[in-house]
Amino acid sequence: MPLALDSRLIESAKSGGAGLERLITDVWPEAYRIAFSILRDAGLAEDAAQEACAAMARSLPALKNTFGFPAWIYKIIVNNAIAVARRRPRTQTLDTVSDRGIHFDQSDAMDIHNALATLPFMQRGAIVLHYYAGLNSREIAAAIGLPPSTVRFHLMLARRALREALSKADAHTLQPSEEVLSDVR
């Protein structure tokens, strides 16, 4: 789980003011990136990330265990991204947006990026919560309001799709295509 924040910062943010602004500033990059990875649209991602930060600020005073903050905020971010995906304009094709503003140095990351695009939003959210935020299926179920068995099913389908996509990418990388072979012959 990459987000690691000082618990004193979280405590000071509960009273609002400068402490809250510092916390929002620290959380914003994570919120935007996760929302973008699910929504794949800069405008929608910013909408979801803004709402996640606002929801965090509104609910923060009630958070008792600051050590649980990372998991708590990841749930908020993913939930808001899924909510934005559900109410997005139906005429907008999310996955046709350009990849401006994304820089991948590794082919695995690009393959994951492409493979995620083939998944429904719920499965993208489950994948992010599981592999990035480190939540188990029970925690994900509590976060997105689905039975644990449904979450496990979603995760299984998502894993299968990712593995297939990534294995195809591997095969494509390792084996020459038919066209190349025919040239060699």
Added chain:
Amino acid sequence: MFDEARIGAALETMIHGIDVPPVPMFGIHQRISQGRPAPRHAWPYSRPLVAIAAAIAIAFIALPSMSSAVVQTIEARYRAALQTLGGIAPPPAPASLLSALSPHSASISTAQSRVRFTIVPPAGLPKDIVSAKITTTPTGVYSKVTHSWHVGPPMVSFSYRRADGRGFLLIADRYDPQGERPSKYMFEAMAPAPDGRPVLVKHERFAWRNGNQIMTAVEGHDISAREIDAIRVAMHGTAVPRRNLHAPESGTSLKLRLITKP
């Protein structure tokens, strides 16, 4: 084969490879104070529109994903409409200039650092605002003296989305008491009619001043004249006299504003 660790590592690399815009602190604070947003609908400017001021201020609205060729087409459309209105259309803006007019997200403090006037944020906004965004965008300036285009100082756009899906803009710029008065009307240039004639929709434009800032808003489907006046009153702004459509132009430059969908 892809194991779990490889998926996790690839996902982390992917997420960290995404560029992040500046923190929109102003918009987040607005959401904090206003509770949960209503369902989002399509931005009302989701089709290419051209808003035209008959004289000094020219603005057109584009989408972030538009190619420069499409932007040039829209810009050409505004020039044709401007000539129809009897105005003086400048020569086409070069592609290099159009590409320099891209917006940048900002907080109030970031925006303040980019402009040469004191920003007075909007107040007295309609109660149904659900999201807000601030951007700074350089303006294109055409000099009637040197007959050339150059990139001018940025304007600040406050864009708001309403609970029912409508959205509107308030544009803040530096007030120049010696400059051209703002035009009273803006013309939205729709797609040309089948016979090629420009199709225009007329909107009244309001302008008010706070210190060395001039803020403008255009009434229409998205915000009424009464709501705009409530904003001006809440900001303690002084209404700026506007120039009528057929009043002669006296300025030495034209401003081109590319307003991009938030």
